[in-house]
Amino acid sequence: DTGVSQNPRHKITKRGQNVTFRCDPISEHNRLYWYRQTLGQGPEFLTYFQNEAQLEKSRLLSDRFSAERPKGSFSTLEIQRTEQGDSAMYLCASSLTGTPGETQYFGPGTRLLVL
Amino acid sequence: AQTVTQSQPEMSVQEAETVTLSCTYDTSESDYYLFWYKQPPSRQMILVIRQEAYKQQNATENRFSVNFQKAAKSFSLKISDSQLGDAAMYFCAYRSPGGATNKLIFGTGTLLAVQP
Numbered sequence: 001d002t003g004v005s006q007n008p009r010h011k012i013t014k015r016g017q018n019v020t021f022r023c024d025p026i027s028e029h030n031r032l033y034w035y036r037q038t039l040g041q042g043p044e045f046l047t048y049f050q051n052e053a054q055l056e057k058s059r060l061l062s063d064r065f066s067a068e069r070p071k072g073s074f075s076t077l078e079i080q081r082t083e084q085g086d087s088a089m090y091l092c093a094s095s096l097t098g099t100p101g102e103t104q105y106f107g108p109g110t111r112l113l114v115l
Numbered sequence: 116a117q118t119v120t121q122s123q124p125e126m127s128v129q130e131a132e133t134v135t136l137s138c139t140y141d142t143s144e145s146d147y148y149l150f151w152y153k154q155p156p157s158r159q160m161i162l163v164i165r166q167e168a169y170k171q172q173n174a175t176e177n178r179f180s181v182n183f184q185k186a187a188k189s190f191s192l193k194i195s196d197s198q199l200g201d202a203a204m205y206f207c208a209y210r211s212p213g214g215a216t217n218k219l220i221f222g223t224g225t226l227l228a229v230q231p
Contacts, residue, residue: 042221106160
């Protein structure tokens with residue numbers, strides 16, 4: 001049973017460029033979540049999917065952000081026209097409905113630095 | 116809206132001693148879940164312990180236990196026999212029961228140092 005994986009682990013980009021992150025959840029998990037964590041803060045929810053359907057989006061998810069989970073397996077998070085304020089750790093988590101507490105299991109994150 | 120507050124930005128404990136991390140939350144819901152997650156430096160977040168609000172019994176996992184006070188909206192984590200590997204950032208998190216949302220709401224974290 002492999003855990004949640006995320007790629008890349010680190011990304012440095014210049015302001016204005018587009019970036020895309022990938023998350024592979026635990027294989028049988030039907031729910032997938034994206035969070036953003038800035039230095040010294042707890043993670044903040046961005047969006048979540050149940051299978052391929054995007055069921056909730058935070059107000060933090062501006063128009064420059066888009067997430068997909070096309071076949072209900074892996075997910076991508078794209079940020080267009082990056083800004084310095086987008087610099088953060090982007091965390092992915094997955095869970096399985098019907099399990100006790102429906103615990104979310106986190107990946108190692110993608111650390112984004114926008115110069 | 117629900118909120119989670121961790122009032123201790125940093126804590127320190129001697130190896131083999133016991134430490135308690137505090138967490139309070141605000142909600143109007145009667146049923147919910149509470150979690151403690153551990154985030155070691157440069158490593159991924161892992162679940163430490165989970166508590167269902169409908170359960171009166173406090174959850175325990177080996178050296179980790181909680182003191183869940185529903186009326187006071189308090190959810191503290193006790194770490195017994197602290198080990199060097201317990202050094203990490205600890206986050207308290209709240210989740211509503213299934214339905215409208217499944218997102219976790221996190222506190223700002225407590226950085227725990229373990230002194231040898």
